Every structure is written in C-alpha cells, then in structure tokens.
Amino acid sequence: MSPREPAPPPQDAGSLAEQAAAVAPLLEDSAEDLYENAPCGYLSTLMNGTLAKVNGTLLSWLGYRREELVGRRRFADLLTIGGKLYHETHFAPLLQMQGEVHGIAMELKAADGARLPVLVTSVVKTDAAGEPLLIRTTVTDARDRRAYEQELLRARRAAEEAHREAERSREHLHEVVAVLQRSLLPPSLPLVPGLETAAHYHTASPDHLGGDFYDLFSLGGGRWAFCLGDVCGKGPEAAAVTSLARHTLRAAAMNDPDPEAVLHTLNSVLYERYTGDDPRYCTVVLGLLEAAGLRDTGFDITLAGGGHPPALLLRDDGTARYVPTPGGVLIGILPRSSVTVVRTRLEPGDTLVLYTDGLTEARTPAGRYGDEQLLAHVSALAPSGAEPTVKALTDLLESFGNGLDDDTAILALGVPARAHENPTSSPC
Amino acid sequence: MLKTTTRHTPDGPVLDVHGDLDFHTVPDFRKTLEGVSLLRGQRLVLNLAGLRFCDSSGITAFLVARNLAATAGAEVALTAVPEPTFRVLRLVGLDQVFPIEPAERAGADSA
Structure with a gap:
C-alpha cells in the first residue's frame, strides 16, 4: 500500500486552486521573465511609432541591442520597404480606426539585412478617458508558415x-x-467541266488522324476518277495505310482506269504489305466518270466497290436510291479481291453521293442512324445539287452531336440541272 | 465490357464472346486469340451469341483470328452472329470469307 493516498478527483474550486498554486512556481516565477523570453516578440511604441519597449526574444531574432532601438527607431524602421509602404497606407490607418489589427503578414529587417517573415498583431492602449497612450504589438515568427x-x-x-x-x-x-x-485529302477538288462537286470531312477527334479519304482526279481524255474510302483503325498507322491507299489508287488508275483493275491493284498492295496479326484493310468505292461528249448531257459512271456502303443517287425527278455494289469484299484481306462493278449515268439534275459509315453508324436516341433513315433523308432533298446536298448532310452530321464518334467523309458529284424554259425571258 | 471464355471441343476451341467488341475491348480480345492453341485441321469457333456490339475494331479482330488460324493450318467459323453484326459482315463482304453458322453444331459441348 502506498504511504500516501492518491489525490481525490477535483470536485470543488478549492481543490483546483490548490493544484494551480502547487504547479505555479514550476511554470512562471516572473512576469518580467515571461515578457522577455516569451516564444514571440513583444514591442510597445509611442503613438508616433517610436519604440518604447522591446522584448529579448525579438531583439535576438533581429540581432539588435536594446539601446539601438528603444527611443531611437520607429516600428516602421524595422520593416522592409514594401512593409513600410503597407504600414503607412493600411496598417497604421486601420489601427487608428479600429484600435487593433490582427495577424498581418509582414517582413522585418534584421540588423544583418536578413528578412524575417512574421505575423504582426497590434492593440492601442488607452487611458481611463479613452485617449490613446501607446501601441502594444506582438510579433510571431512565420518562417515555417x-x-x-x-x-x-x-x-x-x-x-x-x-x-x-x-x-x-x-x-x-x-x-x-x-x-x-x-x-490525306485533296487540297481542293479539281474543276470538271459540266460537273458540280462538293465534299466534307468530319474528324472525330483533333487528337487522332482519321482513316477516311476521298479523291477526284483527271485521267485525261475527258475521263476522271473519283474514290472514297475508309481505312480500318485510327491514328498514325491508319493514316499511313490511307496515304498508301490514296496514292496507289491514283497511280493504278493512271495505268489502267478500269475500276475493277484499280481495286485489284490496291488489294494486292495492302494484302502483301499487311498480313498476320496486323491486318490493315479498307472499304472503297471507286468510280470512273466519262463525259458523254456534248455539253450538259451528263456522265457515264462505272462504279466498283470493295466492302463499302452503297452510293446514293439523287435523281432530277425527285427520287433517290442506293447504287449497291454487292459482293465486294474489304480490300486487303484476301489474296485475290472480289470486286463488283456497276454502271449508271448521271443526267442533268442528278447527284451521286459517296459517304463513309460514320454517317450511318452515328448514334441517335433511337439507335444507330442507319441506311433507311439516310435514304429517307436524301429522298426528301432530291432533286438537289452537289453543294446543297453536302451542306444538308453536314448539317445532319452536326445534329448528331456526340452521337457521331467516327470520322466521316462525304463526296458529291452532280450534273447541273437543265435551265428550265422560261417563256417570258428574252432570247440572248 | 467484354468477357470471353474458351472451351475445348474435339473439333477445336470455342470462344464464347460476351459483351462489346470495340476499340476499347479488342486489344484484350486479340490477346485471348493469340493465347488459343490451334492444331492443324482444327476449327476455331467464335460463338457470338452474347455479342452486344461490334464495330470495325471487332471486324479486324475476326480477321486476326482468321490469319492466326491460317498460320496454324486451321480454319475459323462464326456462329450465332447477331443480326446487326451480320449486316455489317454482309456489307463488307465477309459473309463470303467466314463460314457463318446459325448455332453451334452438335457435339460442341464443354469438354
């Protein structure tokens, strides 16, 4: 058993006071010592700012002797130039108005020129009549902060x-x-006498190269070739295939403009270049335009497709239909391509539209946009020239908003409609 | 999301594809394909009954499977192809390239 009973739990004011009295000598034996060696700086100034009293802590921070400061310097003298300005324009006026200012971040200048970041709080001490006597200031070391x-x-x-x-x-x-x-695209479409052309390219993301392409170029002798395709994948690898495909189509068409022969060549090039676990292929529609000879009489068209969505034909009579190239297979996956060729004619007022599946695969609230809706849309447009048709389809693409997540290329070729006879017009 | 499970039958492996084959899932699917062991004369069946969506990346994956099988001297068939995917396959002419079967043949039960 302990010789002394443990202290009873504090239950009344008397026992609390006794405890405080017991530990007081251990904590502080002198108010003066507390002032001098407190863990913050203390200073007092006259109302004009002259330093009247400075504690030892602040003197040691700044490296001054008491007699260098007291009665000789003002508080503002301890501040940096920026601090002086701030003191003059904000701190002092605020203190005068409110009687106290709290926690202002400033920099003090030590005797050796070093700067000491501090937080400053000042209070004005008044006499019994409320007249200001002096300013008491605490300075807290803010270096860590x-x-x-x-x-x-x-x-x-x-x-x-x-x-x-x-x-x-x-x-x-x-x-x-x-x-x-x-x-990967022609800078502009060439002028083809008797033909209106228009194209649009939508890139799904500015971060990725698209794999869609189109082209229109002269073969000489009143013949032109056009193509539109979609290379699988995205990014630089797809772009490399796109470039290869476009230039191969051009070179092959120059050599032998038969669309079937051109697509066979492209197929061989892609098949031999990309095999194994990195198959690269494309879908393409390639066409040959042959002016029928006389002005305003349209063009004969030979179309060959390799796995590509069918072209659309908008007729002068206001109808529209698909021009399928069934049986064609993706270009580049088989050693020998399977290509189908169809022939049609563009009469005045007719427009042929090629597009990639970004258009039909766009997501809408009712599911994928699809072939049927596209046909209905262009049927409502027909008859329509190349330019207004591409404009209408561009508007359609924009209406898909975020539902359009693939690149999309559109190319339209139209023969201008015959000027309708106007009986009131005078002959020129 | 895509989940692929592999079964082995006397005729060759069957991959049951569940979910979407798109730009995001195809890299994993290709890894699965590359891990399938195929013997000469076998048939790799891609069972697409659980396929919800397939874009051009998925089409490429089918072609990868075909090329891998060709290298091994095997062949590839698609089975239970959902209608939207079948339309795409027909559009790009792959209905002429892949044997497409309405459902799994008898005897293709789990080994």
Whole structure:
C-alpha cells in the first residue's frame, strides 16, 4: 500500500486552486521573465511609432541591442520597404480606426539585412478617458508558415508550367495531325467541266488522324476518277495505310482506269504489305466518270466497290436510291479481291453521293442512324445539287452531336440541272 | 465490357464472346486469340451469341483470328452472329470469307 493516498478527483474550486498554486512556481516565477523570453516578440511604441519597449526574444531574432532601438527607431524602421509602404497606407490607418489589427503578414529587417517573415498583431492602449497612450504589438515568427506557403506556390507554379507544357504539346499535336490530315485529302477538288462537286470531312477527334479519304482526279481524255474510302483503325498507322491507299489508287488508275483493275491493284498492295496479326484493310468505292461528249448531257459512271456502303443517287425527278455494289469484299484481306462493278449515268439534275459509315453508324436516341433513315433523308432533298446536298448532310452530321464518334467523309458529284424554259425571258 | 471464355471441343476451341467488341475491348480480345492453341485441321469457333456490339475494331479482330488460324493450318467459323453484326459482315463482304453458322453444331459441348 502506498504511504500516501492518491489525490481525490477535483470536485470543488478549492481543490483546483490548490493544484494551480502547487504547479505555479514550476511554470512562471516572473512576469518580467515571461515578457522577455516569451516564444514571440513583444514591442510597445509611442503613438508616433517610436519604440518604447522591446522584448529579448525579438531583439535576438533581429540581432539588435536594446539601446539601438528603444527611443531611437520607429516600428516602421524595422520593416522592409514594401512593409513600410503597407504600414503607412493600411496598417497604421486601420489601427487608428479600429484600435487593433490582427495577424498581418509582414517582413522585418534584421540588423544583418536578413528578412524575417512574421505575423504582426497590434492593440492601442488607452487611458481611463479613452485617449490613446501607446501601441502594444506582438510579433510571431512565420518562417515555417512562409516556407510552407512558398512550397505551395512553387508547387502551383510547377503544376501550371506542366499544364502549359501539356497544352503546348497538345496544340503541337493538333497542328501535326491537321497537316497530315490535309495531306490525306485533296487540297481542293479539281474543276470538271459540266460537273458540280462538293465534299466534307468530319474528324472525330483533333487528337487522332482519321482513316477516311476521298479523291477526284483527271485521267485525261475527258475521263476522271473519283474514290472514297475508309481505312480500318485510327491514328498514325491508319493514316499511313490511307496515304498508301490514296496514292496507289491514283497511280493504278493512271495505268489502267478500269475500276475493277484499280481495286485489284490496291488489294494486292495492302494484302502483301499487311498480313498476320496486323491486318490493315479498307472499304472503297471507286468510280470512273466519262463525259458523254456534248455539253450538259451528263456522265457515264462505272462504279466498283470493295466492302463499302452503297452510293446514293439523287435523281432530277425527285427520287433517290442506293447504287449497291454487292459482293465486294474489304480490300486487303484476301489474296485475290472480289470486286463488283456497276454502271449508271448521271443526267442533268442528278447527284451521286459517296459517304463513309460514320454517317450511318452515328448514334441517335433511337439507335444507330442507319441506311433507311439516310435514304429517307436524301429522298426528301432530291432533286438537289452537289453543294446543297453536302451542306444538308453536314448539317445532319452536326445534329448528331456526340452521337457521331467516327470520322466521316462525304463526296458529291452532280450534273447541273437543265435551265428550265422560261417563256417570258428574252432570247440572248 | 467484354468477357470471353474458351472451351475445348474435339473439333477445336470455342470462344464464347460476351459483351462489346470495340476499340476499347479488342486489344484484350486479340490477346485471348493469340493465347488459343490451334492444331492443324482444327476449327476455331467464335460463338457470338452474347455479342452486344461490334464495330470495325471487332471486324479486324475476326480477321486476326482468321490469319492466326491460317498460320496454324486451321480454319475459323462464326456462329450465332447477331443480326446487326451480320449486316455489317454482309456489307463488307465477309459473309463470303467466314463460314457463318446459325448455332453451334452438335457435339460442341464443354469438354
């Protein structure tokens, strides 16, 4: 058993006071010592700012002797130039108005010129009549806090710089993608006498090269070739195939314009180049335009397709229909391609539209847009020239909004309608 | 989302495809395909009964399967092809390239 009973739990004011009295000598034996060596700086100034009293803690922080400051310097003299200005314009007026100012971040200048970040709180002491007598100020060391703030600032600046760098890289990528993308398409469609042409290219993302392509070029002798296709996949690998496909089609058509022969050549090139676990293929519609000879009499068209959605034909009589090329297989997957050829004619007022499946595969609230809706849409347009048809389909693509997640190419070839006889017009 | 399970039958492996074959899931599907062991003369069946969506990436995956099988001296068949995917296959002419079967043949039960 212990010789002394443990202290009873504090139950009344008397026992609390006894405890406080017991520990007081251990804590503080002198108010003066507490003032001098407190863990913060204390200073008092006259109302004009002249330092009247400074505690030992602050003197040691600043490296001054008491006699260098008291009665000789003003509080503002201890501040940096920026701090002086702030003191003059904000701190002092606020103190005068409110009688106290709390927790202002400032920098004190030590005797050796070093700067000490501090938090300053000042209170005006008044006499019994309310007249201001002096200013009492506590100064708290804020070096840790400043270091922390600076670390935060530094981290923020680093993050902002990284963000800007990422933005710059992204912009650069977009530029590169845009330049390469343009190289996969003709800069402008050539003028074909007696034919109106229009095209639109929608890129699903500025980050990725699209795999769709189209082209229209002269074969000489009143013959022209056009094509529109879709290479599988996206990105640089697909773009490389797109470039290969487009240039192969051009070169092959120059050599032998028979659309079936051109697609066989393209098939062989892709089949031999890409095999195994990296199959690269495309769907294509390729056509040959032959002017019928006389002006305004239209064009004969030979179309060959390899696994591509059927072309649309908008007739002058207001009807529209698909021009299927059934039986054609994706170009590039079989050693010997299977290509089907169809012939048709573009009469004045007729427009042929080629497109990629981004258009029909667009997601709508009622599911994929689909062939039937597309046919209904263009049937309502017919008769319609190349330019207004592409405009209408571009508007349709835009109406899909986020539902359009694939690249889409559209190419329209139309023969201008015959000018209708107008009995009131005078002959020219 | 895509889940593929592999079964082995006397005629060859059967891959049951559940979910979407698209740009995001096809890389995994291709890995699965590459891990399937095929013997000369066998038939790899892709059972598409559980296929919900298939885009051009999925079509490419079928072609990868076909090329892998050809390398092994085997063949590939598609079975239970959902109508939307069948329309795409017909559009791009792959109905002429792949044997397409309405449902699994008898004897293709789990080994």
